[in-house]
Amino acid sequence: MTMQSKFMQRTHALPLIFLIVASQFMLSAKTVTAQGLIAIRGATIETVGKEGRIEDGTLLVRNGKIEAIAKDVEVPVSAHVIDGRGLTIMPGIVDPYYVVQVARSSAPASETRTVIVRGRSFNIGGGSPAVSTSFTKIADGISMSSQDWQVAARSGITSLHVVTGGYAQSLFAKLGQPSTAGIATAEIVDPNGKLLVTVSNDSRSLDIVRNGLKEPQGRGGGRGGPRGAPPASSAGSNTASSPAAGTTEGENPQTPPGTQGVNELWKQVREGKSHLFVNVNNAAAILHTLAAVNEVKNAKIAFIASGADVYVTLEALQPDNHMVILPPRIDTIPNSANLVNIPRSLAEKKISFAFSTSLAQSDFRTQQDTPLFSVGLLVRSGLDRKLALEALTSAPAKLLGLESKIGTLEVGKLANFMVLDGDPFATTTGIKKIYVDGKPIYEN
Amino acid sequence: MKTRSFDSWLAVIVLLFAPACLAIAQERPRFGRPQRPEPPPTEQKEEKPTKEEAPKKPKEIVAVVGGDIVTVTRETVRGGTILIEDGKITAVGQNVEIPENAKQIDAKGKIITPGFIAIDMAGVGLGATGGNAKYADALDPFDRNLSLCLSVGITTGCIQIREGGGFGRRGAEDGYPITERFLGLDPDATELENYKEQTERDYGEYISVCQCCGLPILPTEPITSPPPTPITPQKNAVIKMSFGKLDGMLVTESAFLDLTPGSLSGALNQHNWREQFAKARKYKEDQAAHEKATAAGKKEQPPRKPVSDEFLKLVNREIALRIPANTVSDIRDMLALSKELNYKLVVTGAAEAWVIPEELSEAGAGVITIPRTRRQARFGEENRSGTWIEMPRVLEQTGVPFALATLSSSISLNGLAGRDLTSLPLEAAFAIRGGASERTAMAAMTIVPAKLLGLESKIGSIEVGKDADLLLFGGDPLDYRNYVETALVNGRVVYRRAEDRVLPVYDR
Numbered sequence: 001m002t003m004q005s006k007f008m009q010r011t012h013a014l015p016l017i018f019l020i021v022a023s024q025f026m027l028s029a030k031t032v033t034a035q036g037l038i039a040i041r042g043a044t045i046e047t048v049g050k051e052g053r054i055e056d057g058t059l060l061v062r063n064g065k066i067e068a069i070a071k072d073v074e075v076p077v078s079a080h081v082i083d084g085r086g087l088t089i090m091p092g093i094v095d096p097y098y099v100v101q102v103a104r105s106s107a108p109a110s111e112t113r114t115v116i117v118r119g120r121s122f123n124i125g126g127g128s129p130a131v132s133t134s135f136t137k138i139a140d141g142i143s144m145s146s147q148d149w150q151v152a153a154r155s156g157i158t159s160l161h162v163v164t165g166g167y168a169q170s171l172f173a174k175l176g177q178p179s180t181a182g183i184a185t186a187e188i189v190d191p192n193g194k195l196l197v198t199v200s201n202d203s204r205s206l207d208i209v210r211n212g213l214k215e216p217q218g219r220g221g222g223r224g225g226p227r228g229a230p231p232a233s234s235a236g237s238n239t240a241s242s243p244a245a246g247t248t249e250g251e252n253p254q255t256p257p258g259t260q261g262v263n264e265l266w267k268q269v270r271e272g273k274s275h276l277f278v279n280v281n282n283a284a285a286i287l288h289t290l291a292a293v294n295e296v297k298n299a300k301i302a303f304i305a306s307g308a309d310v311y312v313t314l315e316a317l318q319p320d321n322h323m324v325i326l327p328p329r330i331d332t333i334p335n336s337a338n339l340v341n342i343p344r345s346l347a348e349k350k351i352s353f354a355f356s357t358s359l360a361q362s363d364f365r366t367q368q369d370t371p372l373f374s375v376g377l378l379v380r381s382g383l384d385r386k387l388a389l390e391a392l393t394s395a396p397a398k399l400l401g402l403e404s405k406i407g408t409l410e411v412g413k414l415a416n417f418m419v420l421d422g423d424p425f426a427t428t429t430g431i432k433k434i435y436v437d438g439k440p441i442y443e444n
Numbered sequence: 445m446k447t448r449s450f451d452s453w454l455a456v457i458v459l460l461f462a463p464a465c466l467a468i469a470q471e472r473p474r475f476g477r478p479q480r481p482e483p484p485p486t487e488q489k490e491e492k493p494t495k496e497e498a499p500k501k502p503k504e505i506v507a508v509v510g511g512d513i514v515t516v517t518r519e520t521v522r523g524g525t526i527l528i529e530d531g532k533i534t535a536v537g538q539n540v541e542i543p544e545n546a547k548q549i550d551a552k553g554k555i556i557t558p559g560f561i562a563i564d565m566a567g568v569g570l571g572a573t574g575g576n577a578k579y580a581d582a583l584d585p586f587d588r589n590l591s592l593c594l595s596v597g598i599t600t601g602c603i604q605i606r607e608g609g610g611f612g613r614r615g616a617e618d619g620y621p622i623t624e625r626f627l628g629l630d631p632d633a634t635e636l637e638n639y640k641e642q643t644e645r646d647y648g649e650y651i652s653v654c655q656c657c658g659l660p661i662l663p664t665e666p667i668t669s670p671p672p673t674p675i676t677p678q679k680n681a682v683i684k685m686s687f688g689k690l691d692g693m694l695v696t697e698s699a700f701l702d703l704t705p706g707s708l709s710g711a712l713n714q715h716n717w718r719e720q721f722a723k724a725r726k727y728k729e730d731q732a733a734h735e736k737a738t739a740a741g742k743k744e745q746p747p748r749k750p751v752s753d754e755f756l757k758l759v760n761r762e763i764a765l766r767i768p769a770n771t772v773s774d775i776r777d778m779l780a781l782s783k784e785l786n787y788k789l790v791v792t793g794a795a796e797a798w799v800i801p802e803e804l805s806e807a808g809a810g811v812i813t814i815p816r817t818r819r820q821a822r823f824g825e826e827n828r829s830g831t832w833i834e835m836p837r838v839l840e841q842t843g844v845p846f847a848l849a850t851l852s853s854s855i856s857l858n859g860l861a862g863r864d865l866t867s868l869p870l871e872a873a874f875a876i877r878g879g880a881s882e883r884t885a886m887a888a889m890t891i892v893p894a895k896l897l898g899l900e901s902k903i904g905s906i907e908v909g910k911d912a913d914l915l916l917f918g919g920d921p922l923d924y925r926n927y928v929e930t931a932l933v934n935g936r937v938v939y940r941r942a943e944d945r946v947l948p949v950y951d952r
Contacts, residue, residue, distance in 0.1 A: 201584050203577040284571070284584040287690045312586050312688060335588060336945070 036063045038415075038438060039075040043084025046424060048091055048394050049408035052386075059089055061415040064437035069409055087432060090389065090424055091409050092158025092175075092416040093371065096396035097277070097304050097325050097356040102141040102164045135262055136168040139191030149175060153184035153442045155357055155364060155371040156431055158416040159406050160186065161193065161396070165279065167208055168196045169265060172400065174416070175436050184442065194274055194400070195265040199289050200281035206288055209278070212266040213296045272298030272321065275399055283309040287316055302399060304359070307331030307342035319350040323399065326353060327360035328375045328391070343391065344383045354396040355388075369430045369444050376425035385425065414438075503529050506935050507542045508914060511551030514921070516558055516883075516890050517905040526556065528912040531692065531934035536906055549916075549937070554929065557886065557921050558906050559599025559913030561893040562865055563812055563847045564792070566604050567854040568593060569683050569693070579605065579681045583693050589855040590685045594931045594939035595946040596866045597921070598685060599913040600903055602699045602893075604853065605679040641820070653706035677754065678702040680766075682897060684913070685931075687938040692911075699897050700766040700790065701758045708767060708781060709774065721785045723750040724759045763898055764788035764810065770795040770819065772829070779807040790896050792849070795819040798835040799828050801842035810896045811839060811846040815874035816863075836888075837879025847893035848872055848885075872922055882922060911935075 038061045045054040058073040153175050163170045170193030176185040199205045268274040278301050280286050293299050300321040308331050310324055330339050346353045357371055358364050367373045379388050397407025405414050415438035422429040434442040506528040513521040527535035568589040571582045652661050680702050682695040708717055730747035737744055757763045769775045770793045782789035792812040797804055821830030839846045848871045856864035872885040894904025902911050912935035919926035927947050931939035942949050
């Protein structure tokens with residue numbers, strides 16, 4: 001089977017076989033889920049929860065949720081029993097920063113950007129693609145079916161925080177049942193995600209953060225502010241609650257769809273109820289953002305940064321509210337050939353972090369079916385094993401406020417897990433099968 | 445509370461300094477250096493600040509011990525100690541007591557100088573600064589160019605900022621070929637360059653320079669209408685090479701009022717310039733009247749500001765005008781205008797300043813010079829035009845303050861080395877070659893540019909109260925064989941030759 005399916009995915013030239021295999025796969029899946037009761041016995045289970053690692057344990061899934069997980073579980077007769085001996089089960093990877101390209105609400109025509117070519121500067125229309133100051137709600141611009149989710153499915157990702165560059169609101173998604181042709185799909189779990197800002201060392205992007213963190217000063221307080229700043233008055237929510245007032249005032253006639261909730265999102269960030277996701281273009285941006293957020297006590301930042309940028313700013317980062325999302329890999333120290341294990345340094349400084357396996361695109365695509373290879377290298381070179389597992393699953397789940405549903409294998413949580421053919425951090429380990437909501441979505 | 449503790453500190457420093465000065469006067473032998481201080485006297489000194497500062501963050505104390513301190517503004521202190529608290533120098537001398545909690549930096553056998561100031565810098569430590577962007581937001585303390593600057597001793601730079609990017613380029617005085625500044629011109633064509641040189645040689649001071657392109661305008665050509673907009677100066681900021689930290693990186697956002705070559709030449713330009721001054725002075729009067737009126741309780745609209753904040757600073761003599769002028773007549777024009785309108789003037793280039801040093805000195809103008817530039821003398825005026833290698837000596841003897849600049853104001857990692865920012869100490873060596881004393885050459889990279897920038901109370905020398913921007917050299921700082929071993933900015937080590945690996949790490 002393994003050989004066959006690999007062959008199938010590499011060629012794509014045998015649609016007939018492909019379809020047959022796929023339909024068989026679907027049928028088998030349906031028979032399992034019809035009963036809604038699966039038990040995997042004899043497996044090593046990395047719960048990433050209180051139970052820790054369970055050797056020779058049993059995982060019982062009913063209707064997509066974990067009913068029991070322990071060394072000895074009484075398995076009902078009606079359950080579909082799978083032999084898990086020699087296999088390892090761990091929670092599906094929660095990717096806290098899965099980047100997609102989204103059609104933006106068109107930038108204002110007046111917006112220009114300056115490009116410097118060989119010392120000459122030109123002004124051309126349209127905002128900079130790197131730092132766009134217009135707000136986008138990804139849920140409004142994304143077509144889930146047109147994205148390529150195959151690579152995510154093959155990398156053990158079961159839950160995604162779908163993000164894009166610039167100033168936007170993310171969405172939460174999960175991998176879904178593959179199509180009849182066997183192509184991976186994903187579906188939106190919650191279109192109202194977190195606040196995202198791409199920050200560089202320039203006023204435009206920093207002003208978004210600074211103005212957002214400012215307490216609104218009464219009605220229309222933000223109208224005179226710099227472009228790109230979210231309106232400080234709650235004009236959006238006013239119109240929503242009392243349409244009459246909204247139409248007469250007509251404060252924001254061209255408010256793009258999605259701006260409605262921005263003020264609410266910033267409020268949550270100010271009150272520390274939700275992290276602000278700041279993708280930093282360089283190390284300087286980390287310092288600038290820290291300076292901007294310094295006075296707002298409760299605000300919590302999740303920095304999305306490369307290992308090298310984290311390395312140079314380690315001194316400035318403190319084990320406080322903020323955390324770091326970074327690609328799991330061994331980094332090189334800037335301007336040198338020396339290698340460094342940044343996650344380990346973060347762990348030593350007690351700064352919390354989460355991995356986004358999709359951030360290192362080249363690793364992400366080459367490590368299909370063995371998505372934990374680079375994390376394994378980090379563990380081998382001194383990163384605490386438990387922290388590494390958490391950084392892939394429970395830490396991002398907690399960051400996204402989804403820890404009650406996903407991130408660990410515990411009773412009552414969703415049965416999103418992957419079955420591996422060995423220890424997660426052994427370099428030879430690969431994916432056997434991935435389950436989302438107790439249903440298999442990918443098999444290797 | 446802060447000032448009070450500062451006062452008490454000053455008292456301590458004065459007490460400390462007195463014996464140190466005496467020691468210098470007596471020319472103590474080198475072996476007479478103070479030993480490690482015994483704890484008892486230290487306690488007495490330490491008690492006050494710790495009690496007062498206890499609830500706050502403890503002071504960061506650094507002691508640079510045992511080096512020969514080139515203070516620039518005072519005598520050199522042999523085998524002395526520099527005490528630094530929270531980035532400021534609090535004591536300099538041979539008998540400085542080192543507090544127990546001080547972090548010590550061993551400087552035995554090293555020569556310590558103040559950090560150098562690059563008065564003309566571009567493309568270092570700043571990202572994009574277009575539109576209404578603030579420089580403070582564009583700072584990049586992780587720029588590799590900071591390390592490259594520090595490797596030759598530059599700790600502070602006056603950075604030119606052009607709209608649209610931090611990589612500003614200089615005008616006609618720059619080493620960039622003219623063709624590079626024009627779209628569609630063959631970059632290999634040297635005719636334009638030759639034409640410029642030729643006309644300058646032949647017509648000398650009878651030509652003026654085009655404000656836009658830097659090409660000479662011959663007197664025979666018809667006079668075109670002047671640009672309708674008032675003369676708009678370029679922006680400048682002063683930044684420190686505080687690698688890895690934003691705090692204290694931006695020193696000031698307006699260092700000079702900067703004009704491109706030729707912007708004040710010609711009657712119309714000068715007329716506009718005078719008009720701007722008249723407007724600014726009128727505004728100042730109106731503003732004063734307005735303040736008086738509001739103080740008296742009247743309600744009225746404040747007067748509209750007709751000029752930029754930077755221009756007002758120039759009018760108030762807070763900052764200087766910096767403008768390139770090379771020929772005698774250009775320099776004289778600039779001197780006359782500055783005297784007439786009463787503003788501070790800094791002439792850059794100033795190739796022929798050696799012809800009229802007394803006039804410069806009398807007008808109180810500063811000079812920014814590049815000792816290695818050459819300019820051909822005009823035909824028949826060989827003894828009073830073009831460059832002269834002895835200009836640094838002439839300026840020194842006439843008392844004209846001059847600062848050194850490099851041929852290219854940025855860091856160059858391409859092409860021939862030795863003309864970009866990293867050759868600043870080399871320019872000092874060439875100033876000495878031209879007859880300036882070593883002391884003057886050192887001052888031309890430290891206290892003089894600090895004065896021209898109006899920052900002499902903060903930087904430019906090793907004195908109590910100034911920022912601790914220090915360089916530790918293995919030998920004579922003006923010898924090309926010696927490197928900066930360690931550089932401190934605001935009392936923090938920001939560069940180490942052995943670690944940053946910008947310059948060779950071997951020992952001779």
